[in-house]
Amino acid sequence: MSKPARTDSKVVPGAKSRYDDFLYTHINQTLSIHGTANFLSWHRYFTWTYEQALRNECGYQGYQPYWNWGKWANDPANSPIFDGSDYSMSGNGVFQAHDCTQALPTQLNCVPPGAGGGCINSGPFKNSKVNLGPVSPTLSGVGLVPNNGTVYNPRCIRRDVSSWVSTRYASEKNTTDLITGYTTIDDFQTTMQGDFANGEYGVHTAGHFIAAGDPGGDIFTSPGDPVFWLHHGQIDRVWWIWQNQDIKNRQNAIGGTITLNNSPPSRDAKLEDFNLKSRVLKECLLVTP
Template sequence: MLSNTLWAALAVFGGLVNAGYPPDVVDKLAKNSMSKVKDWLAKNPQGECNLKTAIVRKEWSDLNKKQQKEYISAVLCLQSKPSKMSAEAPGAKSRFDDYVVVHVQQTMRNHGSTFFLPWHRLYLWHYENALRTECGYTGYQPYWNWDRYAKDPINSPLFDGSDTSMSGNGVFVPHAGVTIPTAPPPFDVIPPAEGGGCVTTGPFQNMSVNLGPLAPSLTDIKPNPQPDGLGYNPRCLRRDVNRNSAAVTTANYTYDLITNNKNMYWFQTTMEGQFPEGKWGVHSGGHYTVGGDPAGDFFVSPGDPVFWLHHAMIDRVWWIWQIQDLAKRLEDVSLTMTMMNMPPSRNGTLQDENNLGTLYGDVLTKDLMSTLGGMGGKLCYIYE
């Protein structure tokens, strides 16, 4: 048997960076569930989409350094291209900003509602496609396996500030932490961590955050010139990478989320969080692991490039949950048409429409349920 030292040496020689991350219980569940996917595809062929043709989305540290740098370059490219939505959002200066605009416009519709998971699947696919078609990216959207870095996120390959990271933490600025008004003590305050200021290391240290804030988690952010948050408000990227928040994203929480919730209502509700009961979800835990501005802002969080890796993990967890019982769960939708049913609205259905505003037209929820053949075959991917 090879020693850990030799395995590490071989990994470095081969260009890999994941030698220190053995499969966790969620990884093992996903791998052991692939036989169910094969059986389902045998009974329900999806045209040209199958396990041989499906693209594979991988974890950040399972990419080699060249692949990581290519992804980073594509994101920087998207940030350099002019906006297509500046007429409706004067603060949007880049194609990257366009995706923040869409999220701002639809935040109150696509969270705590029937649209949360299918809409974000469409959103993620469209962003991935933009990186590939507009910026020459040859890979696919990576995800952030929260468990790998939960104990020490600041020193992880994602946040260590190296040229193959998504940039580092913010400089330390004394602050009070994040208050969650709907949660009871002691869950209503996330203690501050070691950042809070501008990000000064890594590929995104010079990026400009142009939109928002609307629901800032820091108190010293200059207000947006427009009440809708879509005016031009340039400032630095700020983070407060926080292990207190990361503690609720370890693999045991994700595994329990997948295996203990048998219908969409409880799966999604548990994932998003039940703050009145003091129960965080992995969705909120991941966002607040990054914190700062804009990642700590409910509306403009896609303005931090790490958002996309977080939501790829959200989509991966949904995918793993779905493949436990594809026949049933590809048709399982829940909740209403409005966030937390405010104002009261009807239950969502598979026939409801999702869109990305002016970026992309209507797609029925039923066409976003499967990653293998959804949207007439445009969705054809799995997670590794």
């Protein structure tokens, strides 16, 4: 976050830090990496790329940790992830009155307001700024900025850590049922991302809305909250566990098209599609693959 961006400031004037290179990449590609055949593989590659940057550019010697949602589903705000201690991902936001959060694109199951909603004020990211977005905010009162969130819009990280979400949709049972109950990649990835028409969040949407707030509750801008990387570390881990139940048939299994929930309608994705991987490399690392 203290290193300068490599993104061209004429294209994305709000990208100030190296971290923003990653945030912008996710904003820019959101409509072709969610509800698509490449959802899992794109986010695996994105998380790995970020880990590489931490290791190769920031002196980090560890690996990208994962957040095992179910372990603390009963009380996420007091978990080592969100308890505000030195090695947490910072704590809950301070209380700020807000409406229920529309996590799903339906009127079902609006997330009831919790104890947060305002800026985080503890832990390592309490003074960090999110520079880009919002693009599609779900926290009430968060104002939009022009140009698809590419202008400089520094603000605090806001959260409303929700046990309402975690107990219903990100329990240990939610995760083990997902791993054991679905044999095709289509069923697995759809269940993981959520059956919105039936009010099911899926563990992917649930993880994002356990933290919620701004930028975490915004599908475009969610990597602006650093807990994103731990959440997607776990998404990737769960996919890997599922793949290993039948590695021969599941390692290279893909299903679905190349547009968000096939809107607008598009062709089926192919394993040979290389475009998205090369775009991650180009936009995050600014190297030509």
